[in-house]
């Protein structure tokens with residue numbers, strides 16, 4: 001019989017029946033004495049009990065043993081009797097469902113870990129006791145908390161007053177925000193409560209590196225104030241002279257001289273405004289993305305033609321050597337760079353000096369050097385000459401029509417073109433500014 005439990009019950013029942021019937025039949029069919037009858041009747045009660053006990057012992061072991069031997073890891077319905085095999089089947093189905101769900105959970109966890117560990121922003125999750133549930137590598141790096149472990153109180157990540165109060169703000173159900181400075185970096189801390197069923201169950205903290213953003217904002221503010229100052233000087237002069245002209249304070253013979261000053265100041269304003277427009281276009285990457293194959297030596301020759309008169313006025317010898325060498329990029333941006341470098345090399349030169357533009361093809365790009373035999377730049381200024389409005393000698397620069405923006409346009413153009421810049425200079429001997437362009441790709 002396939003059904004093991006039913007068979008066990010039937011066999012047990014039959015055994016009990018036989019054990020009860022045998023003494024009773026003996027009483028009925030044999031002529032036994034009163035004492036013997038009593039004994040047989042007692043046997044009719046005792047024997048079924050004994051048979052039941054023995055059968056229970058035998059079958060319970062047979063029934064229970066396969067159940068005990070079920071291996072949850074490898075459920076095999078064939079190794080069990082029918083009643084158990086249906087349970088084993090169900091367990092197997094449930095096991096495979098759990099396996100699928102576990103695999104799904106693991107995949108999601110891996111996805112979450114991959115996103116969180118590759119995030120540039122720091123992410124910290126805190127529980128309702130403000131203990132760390134998890135934090136990503138960026139948070140550890142930013143806060144210098146590589147040794148902190150999950151389960152520690154959040155304060156071990158950073159003890160600064162602003163960090164603590166920003167997190168505390170979130171524990172009260174509000175959005176917390178603050179900035180902390182660690183070393184040379186500035187971090188923005190954003191803390192938000194995690195609310196579940198109306199209660200606050202934890203806090204999520206975001207850490208964002210805003211150093212560059214803050215620097216840019218400061219530079220923008222500085223630039224605006226510098227621009228206003230630079231515009232104010234020529235405008236004040238123009239306004240003063242025109243007022244004097246209007247009120248007849250200037251004699252007839254002085255008028256051409258004052259008109260000349262107005263003309264010079266207006267010219268300076270125009271140059272300044274043109275430079276500001278070029279810079280802001282480079283800042284916003286608003287230059288037409290026109291990319292062409294450009295031969296640098298040809299471009300340098302065309303720059304020297306444009307500057308020939310200025311160079312002649314200052315008795316400076318201007319020449320191009322080397323080439324041909326090709327680069328890719330916006331021709332007008334490249335020409336503007338070479339123009340500004342050569343213009344400076346003439347402006348800050350000495351009577352009878354020289355400017356040499358050398359174009360050299362390199363294995364991994366093209367090098368262009370503008371070298372002069374001019375006044376040179378003292379070492380302490382070398383780091384700053386590419387800053388906006390930075391001039392070594394402000395009045396000298398103004399006198400010769402400088403805006404203080406020429407080299408910052410060169411620096412921005414180099415960044416725009418993916419080129420690198422370097423400068424070498426010796427006071428009274430001359431300056432050499434080198435640009436290394438990436439190789440032409442068109």
Ligand code: ADP
Pocket residue numbers: 344345348349372374375376377385386390391392393397398401402403404405406407408431
């Ligand atoms: P500017 O309009 O004043 O020339 P730049 O940004 O072009 O402004 O240059 C910044 C400063 O760097 C100049 O004021 C000058 O002091 C210095 N400088 C630039 N090029 C040279 C050079 N070739 N020789 C000496 N000094 C230079």
